[in-house]
Amino acid sequence: MSARATIRVGDDYDVVIGRGVLDDVAAAVPTGAMRALLVHAPALASRAAEVADSLRGSGLDVLVRELPDAEAAKTAEVAAQLWSALGEHGFTRTDVVVALGGGATTDLGGFVAASWLRGVPVVQVPSTLLGMVDAAVGGKTGINTPEGKNLVGAFHSPVAVLCDLDLLDTLPRADLVAGSAEIIKCGFIADPVILDLVEADPAAALDVHGDVLPELIERAIRVKAEVVAADLKESSLREILNYGHTFAHAIEQVEQYRWRHGDAVAVGMVYAAELACYAGLLSQDLVQRHRDVLSSVGLPISYEPGRWGELLTVMARDKKTRGATLRFVALTHVGSPTRLEGPEPSWLRAAYDAVSLPTTTSCPQPEQAG
Structure with missing residues (x-):
């Protein structure tokens, strides 16, 4: 894989893979947005602060919310808390949700974006290998219920997916x-x-500093992108x-x-x-x-x-x-x-x-x- 790869998903959005990609979050926000809700996994508080500063530097009013860890984030209760925050801060259809974290974070962030005002833009920033090759790509969003996993959800394509390989350097083996x-x-x-x-x-x-894992990531994302482009729903x-x-x-x-x-x-x-x-x-x-x-x-x-x-x-x-x-x-x-x-x-x-x-x-x- 080259230093940076861009994979187009149909006619909808790009998946960008490489190191330093986190710096591109503000540029990925659609023109016209005035507010951003940044949700993040607990382990990424410092990274979220950097992203929030970048978003504010681009002129956005940024609301930051830390989510419960892993699947505990994917509940109706957590989604309702975020809906309330969006309402209290006057989020409109041109505003944006940014999800920084693993698959649970991107699933929830995407679902909140899909359901608020029947759909607002979402930028997905997966921080785990699983999130990069699976959860953040394809527009599937959802939460869990006591009856099963992802039984409540919506198809809602992101405006961009940014896979920063730097985030894998500290990922537990x-x-x-x-x-x-x-x-x-x-x-x-x-x-x-x-x-x-x-x-x-x-x-x-499994070597985050080698050449094989980045190629595997790119290949897996290309597989998913091709399938999703042919059959979104x-x-x-x-x-x-x-x-x-x-x-x-x-x-x-x-x-x-x-x-x-x-x-x-x-x-x-x-x-x-x-x-x-x-x-x-x-x-x-x-x-x-x-x-x-x-x-x-x-x-x-x-x-x-x-x-x-x-x-x-x-x-x-x-x-x-x-x-x-x-x-x-x-x-x-x-x-x-x-x-x-x-x-x-x-x-x-x-x-x-x-x-x-x-x-x-x-x-x-x-x-x-x-």
Whole structure:
């Protein structure tokens, strides 16, 4: 990747990737804005102060709000507090929301922007690997409810996404590892070169000072940008970006969001691969490749036994479910995603056993499936 890369998402906005990109926040604010709400994750208070100063220097009246950490930010209560602040300070349709933080921050900031006056501009400034390659790009916004993750939300494209790689320098390694799950997902569904790069040097895939991780980030964002530009509102193609997410979201809710999203997605991809194998869609070799590439960067590939009933209940409320029919994104080959609708209950359970019981081997050969 060059020092700075710009990826256009359809005709809507640019994603800028590079070091020092945080300096561009004020320039990304649309002309005519008079006020800015800057929301930020707790760990980014000093960075938020710098951004606020830059926004004020450009003539904006800036309101700064620190959010609760991680998924605790994505609640109706927090959103309501921000709506009240916007109302009290007279925010109009030409004013702007700036979200600085990880995926939870950009999800919430985008949702508040989408819902205030039926839509005000939002500038997304993801600070984590997960946020850069997934949450901040694509215009999906949302909050959680007791019944599930992201069940309340809206599609609302940002006016810009600024991915400053400097912010990754202090990111805890566990968050880097978790974020890599979404990069690897893009490799499985669309860009095999991603898998090749990770497999060739897993350590380099997590090195924030090297050349491989920036290339992986750019490749993953290009995958998402192309899919989103073709299907903004997830009517068909965009569902492939949810590979592994049905089982992952179930884990997150059952665990009361104590699991990192990327860790859950890694296990979810292994589950989806096992399920596709039982359905006769995917070979054992590709199931094993899931396990190998994910574990090579330190991602989990298994989940505890004895939770199947809870997980199945949550999956039944997944956004992709239609009526009583469970729907999964599955693979037939690397780069060839498809939809698996209404899989046999025995396959669902067998795939769970394969990711939860150490004595359970992988799925049978496809010709034996069923």
